[in-house]
Every structure is written in C-alpha cells, then in structure tokens.
Amino acid sequence: MKKREIINLGKRKRWGIWISKSDIVEYLRCGYRVFLSHLTGVPIEEMKDVNKIKAIIERGITFESKVVDEGRFKEVTSEDAIEENISLDIVLHTPVLFRNHELGIQGIPDLIDVQKGKLYPIEIKTHREVTNSDRLELAFYWILLEPYRKGKQKPKGYVLLSTGEMVEVLLTEDDLFEIYCFIDEIREVKEYGTYPTLSQECKLCNLITDCQREVAERGGLSLIHGIASIREQQLKTLGITNIADFAKADSLTLHTSWCSLTTNHPGLNEIGKMQLHAASIMTRKPIFFGESSSFNFCTQNIIVLDLEYDPVSYVWLVGLCIASQENQEFHQYFAEKSDIKEEKRILSSLIDILRSKPKYHVVTYGASADIPQLKKAWNRHGFSSDLWNQLEGRHIDLYTLILRSFRLPLTFYGLKDIEDYFGFVRKGDRIDGLTALDKYYQYVRVRKKETKLALKQELLQYNKEDIKATAFIVRKFKSFIGECIVKQPI
Template identity: 20%
Template structure:
C-alpha cells in the first residue's frame, strides 16, 4: 500500500501533549540552589513551614530531569528530540542501565577495574547519592590521590561522571597538582561525542581547581590511552552546549529523524512526528543541510519532492548536486508510492558454495563471542555456530572459524554492513591468521549492503537488516530481536547460565545469516 502522510494535526496534538509545563512551585529559585540534603530537611523546621507546603518531590524531580550531564551530548548528537523529551515529557522513560552504557560506548565495571588494576594510589568514589559522591570526589582531589575512579563533578545544573580523574603536576587551587579526566570506552578512536564530554569535564574541573585541562583522554579496551586537544573541540562544544541549554529550558529543536533516533527511548515519537508531517528527513541518509536547503526552496514534504520534476528541483536548488537531487527524488517516489525502485544490476558472485556470516559481540566486555555462518550448497543449507563462552575460549573459537574458512577458501562470504570486517581484523590482530584464511577472507568478503545501495531504493527511512528483511517478508523468531537486546541477553546468560537464553542468542544469529541469504536471493532474482 502506498504510504499516505497523516494530517499534521497529529503533530500539533502531540506537541500540546508534550509542551513544556511551568513547574507548579512558587519557590523554584530556592529549589535550584537547594542541595539534596537540604530538600530532605523540609518539614523539620530548618526550612520555613510555608515552603514545606510545596510539592517538593514533584518540583525536584522535574529539575533533576532538566540537569545537563555528559550523556546529554551523546543524546543531542544522536537525536536532539531525545534531550527535549527527557527534559519535558510528562513521564520519564529511562533506558536499562546496561543499555545506557552500551549506547554510550561504555564498558562494564568489571572490565574497567581490569584496565585500572595495578595502580598504586587509586581512590574509588562509592557514594550513590550524587551530592555525596561529589563531596567524596572533592575530598580525594584535595588529598591529592593519584587516580580517582567513578568521580562525580557538579556545578549548578551540570552533573558529570568521568570514569577516571588523574593527577598531574601543576599549580592549582588544590596545591602543586591538578586533575585531568578520562573516560573508558569500548571504541578504539576518539569520537566527537567523547571530545564534547571531555570539554564538559574540563569546564567543571576549571570551576573546582582553577585550572582548565588542555587535554582530554579516552582509555580503550586494549588499555591504550588516546589524547585529544580540548581547544580543538571547544568552539563546537560551546555551540552544542548552548543548543542543549535552550532545549532543556523549553525550546523544541527542529525535528529531524535519523538512524541515531533508534537509540532513543522516544524513537516511536520521533518517527511518528516525521510521518505525521511527511517530513523530508524520512529520506534515507539525507543530510540536515540538504533538508534545510530544500525547505528554503519551498520543498517541505516527501510527497511534494516526489511530484516535482528533477529539472524543477534543480531550478529551485541549483547549489545542490544534480545527481544527489535525482537520488533524493527517487527515494521520495519510493516512499510515497510504497514500492522499491531498481537502479542498477547487483554484482553478486555465484559459486558452488556460498557463505553468509554474522557476528555477535558484547561491547560492554569487548568480547566477540559468536561467529555464525550459513553454508549454502546446491540448495542445501547448514548453519555453523562458532561460540566462545568465556574470553579464554575466544582463541579456540577463532581458530575453528579459520579452519572452516580454509575448507571453503573459494566461497564468497556475504555479510551485512562493515562490522564483520572490523571483527575479523580485530580477532586476526589479537590471535593471528593463517596465510590461506587471510587471503580467503580478504578476497571473498562481500558487504551486501554496499551492493544493495547501488542497486535498489527501498520505501524505507532506514536500511538496517531488520528493516530490509521485514520489507522482504523475512521473520525473526524472537519478537524483540535486535543487536542491543542480544547484548542484554548475553549479560543475562552470564549471570544465570540459563542455556535457554544462550539458545535464543544463537537462534537470533542464525536468523540474521538466513535473512542475509534471503536478501541475496531477492537481489539475484530482482536486480540482476
């Protein structure tokens, strides 16, 4: 069925539902300056009785939801509407703590402790209450402890949780030392959101110690310390912080749905807003600058873009690349008419045996634990699961996988997206590769997503394997199947050792490789 845009009245109704409401409290200014400890004293006589009549719990809860933390930068870069809903929606919608750490590229505490093991003078902040944790952090800083783990920094409505504070030599309010901040991440490169978090830590540290660190740091799972210059990111950081401040204060950000919105607990609202107004951001991989330019040209909806000729679009937006405009219009037609559009032939090598490959990892532990392969030969299919139940078993898992690849050294190895190639490189560096397996993997790995993008335009805003597979009629056995959920399942299995949970993970991996095979067959039948 062609997708028909719903009336924008739905969007207006949604905005009214979630519009910023004034806090029903005559003493908001008091609450903003009142500590958590002081709030607990209301009703004891320390704070005047007239203030105790205020619904303090309600006011305090709202104010806490409008705090800005280091995670606000990650949320803003993924989906500014996430920041808005977190601050202003009537009911909070927090993530599972492990999922929150996963999305922020964090590591579990046990892995962090392993990386910090052996430090001679490490103090750990143990208080759960944010203010008490901040006071504990301050005490450790004044004592001059070398390493402070699980630190908390506060200033007004700013609250930060750097994984580590490290003492360095230099004059400050504290003495002949000051502190720099580091986060422990599952990634192996510095990303913008990490640097913005580092700038946030630097600003709060300057308030406390009178010295602004010049460098920020990221500790990788390999215990490599990556540094970056705070100054390099400061201008963009301040612009981003200003945007976040305005959103938290009540300004609704321009709506723009991206794949980053999928990380948000408010994704259904984000997508609903876009669909209700037939927003141009529904086009797959469209840039914000392109949407802004089209809007300036008077093209504000997907349907409108689909109806215009390429010549007319070029006339209205002559500064945009013609080839790019043509592709955006094709996407708009596909979305509006609810059908896929073929562009070019897909080049998919055929062989007697074809392999379909998918990896399951737990980034929280930097642990690639399942390499799944579907072998297809002359109409017969067999799934192979190479599984490591512990990190100590990973090398054996990898070597078994390499032996399997060597036995099919001429077979194309299809996978979806670039993650599998990243894992193959990482495990090869960690555990080694035989020359035959290395040559086979380098020559035969084929990213089917790359082929797909050059061959077909689907009537979908997102091109994940789950989105494409569902469009083509493939069904996963688990209703909650997804990469993030598989990590939570694995963490659950580590705690419970419930073999049913592990079976669910293996079945999910098997479904992914079968979905990749289903997509490849569809492309062969329809785009070759």
C-alpha cells in the first residue's frame, strides 16, 4: 500500500478527537465499540470475530481493487497533484487522507469525480442496491471535501454497485444535518463513553457475552426486539430508561410522545409487541399473540428448504427435507464450482422435487435471505414463472411467523437462538453462513482431494443441521402454543 499523505484543508483548528467515515459506519453498528476502541487504542476490527467476517472483507478488497485496476482512473497521492486536476472533468483515485480542519473530520474517499471543481465523492460497494449507510457515507465525504470545492454546488455523490451500475445519489439537507449530528454524537461518545446496546451486529463480535450480561443486569432497552441504539436514545429522551419502565408505559401515550420526537418511530402495534417482549423477558415466559390456525401446517407434510449462496454471485448448495408425519427424506445438491451452469443444475433438481410434491408447504427460516436470492437465480435461468408463483403461494417463512405471533424471553430470534431455546442439539461444529461461504471458496480453490472432501462434508453437514433444526422447530410449535401466556392477537 502506498504511503498515505495528509491533505490539510480549511482552517487549521486543533482537534483532539478526529472523526472518520469509519467512525460513522461503526457507530451505526455499535457505539460502544467506538468508545472502547478510542479508550484502549484497540482497533475495532480486532474486537470482531474475524472468521465470521473474513469472506466479506476479502470480497470487498478484491472488488474494489478490480474496479480501480479496470477503471483506469488517474491516481493522485499529493495535494499538488489534486490542485493540478481541479479544473478538469476527470475521475480520480485518491489513496489520500483528507482532513477538514473546520469540522475535525477525516477520511479517504474511494474515488472523486472532479467535474471541474465540484468534487463528487464515489463509493465502491459490493452490494446490488444503494443503502441508507451508503447515503450517509456520501454525505460525510461531501462535507469532508467542502473546503476544497470550487463554488457552491448541489450536494450529491455516486455509488458504484457490484452490478456495475453507477447510481447518482442526491443528498438532502436532512442527510447533511444527520451527518453533523452523528459527528457531534460520536465525538461525545469517544470523550465521555456509553453503555453497550444489543443488535444483530453483536453476533459478529467477540464482546457479545460480556455485553449481553451487562445489558441484562441493567435491564437495558436493547434486550427488546426492535430497539437498538438510536431508539434506545429516543426512549431515554422520553424518560424511559429500562424494560420495566417500558413494559408499564401506556402504549397510546408513548406512541404520541414518540411521534412528537421523531419521524423514525414505531407504530402503535409495534409498540404493543415490544411491550409484550419486555414482559416475556421479565417473567421468563413465552407469550403468544397470533392466530393458532397459522400453525396448522406444523402437523402437515412439508418441505424444509435451505440455500447457501454468495450474495453477489450464485447459489452453490440447495438442501431440503421432505418431512411427513412418518419420516424425513433429505436431499442436497452441491455446486462443484461457482458458475451459472452448476447453479442451473442444482436448481433444476430442486424444481423436480417441487413439482413432485405440489401440495407440500415449503418452509424456510428467514425469507429475507433465501427467497429473494432464489428468485434472482430463478429469473437468471428463465425457469417457469407459473411454478415460481405456486412456490410463493405455498411458502411459509418460520422466522416471520414467529415474530408475528410470539415473544420469547430471548434477545435474538435467529435460527441458532430458537433451536437452542427448544433444545435442538447439533452434530459437528457450529458455523455460520459467512464462514460457510469462506469454506466453499476454499473448496473451489484447493486441489488436494482429501482437503476438498473434508470441506465438502463439513459444508453438507452444516446445511443439513440447519434443515434438521428448522424441521424440529416446526414440529414443536403447534403444541408449544399451549405452554404460552396467550394474549389477544396484535
């Protein structure tokens, strides 16, 4: 990596605490880690479970390098070089640390579209659609480059997606105001500290056990599904500091107060479910508030489906269990390499089974992942739209159904959390989807037969255990309703 120079922009103010784009991104994930990193000097990446995020990091680095290498952007590594190009219509690759001394912020944009001094930031991303985080990052880089910009320009930037599409993102006053607020909040957190809060990000962090214990001991609001750091701060502003206060609050009054505070507030029904969750956690008892008829499928014939895939590439493993009341029949279709032909082969095998069992419910755990990915692959190969419509018509997402019907004395509702709650015991080591993806690409690359066989067996076992766990949970739920505190449907 080339030596990074510092380009000093704007007034020379002395800032004890500089805020970077990485601080913004990490603060949105976990403000507590930002504080600990500042306090101890330990990089945030060292607090994360490297094995779980390795594939994501490597994919990001590889994709950005490919874009830069193939894009033939002009690279600049000094302030003088940028000055020389400021009047041109050119895109620059800038491995340079910019500093805005007026605001005490610093960062390294991926690319800058100079456009004769307008300096539009460009971010390179491995995902397929622009996210809210992308918008915030562009807003940060927009104000970072402000002292160096020629004239007053309409705020905007671009996101280069994994699809190759360059998406223009117009930045609003609200976007810029939000970034200014985050900068102030992060500087305050670094200086004065904060408590840990729980979110899905915790599952990728080595601090999860300690943080869960601390949050539980103080009855932290982030124990409740739907409340993370931002909503917790909002509730504290409203005078609610723990789950006991939240559980006994009048829901209508709380909703009215929340609405007056921010546009980012939950609806009245969502608040009701949050209060039921608080009650479940405090009593250590499950609460059911759904329609019992929604669980009739639990005693019927089902196909449990689980996919493994690269979000920016292909499906590489299809696993399913054909489960009747008498027996379970497992099928797995594995792509020997990550390409479109292998994907078509394994999906064709899935289609054959779906056609042979037209009246079976198809059950997944987490429709926001597998089903959209399957639909993209389905369309990629031009498979029957009528068959897809039939699949959607008999599909049941167990995760969504649980959240719509139950609150359990748990913080998280992932498959591993629910299977532990019901006592399912896995065979072999427990891994996750990101680790599985990394192991799959090891399988594709490696040449030694014994190593390939071991990796393949591990991946097949991981997939099969997910399928078995989902089938196990399905069969539990119909009778489990009788063990719950029953409330009116919400």
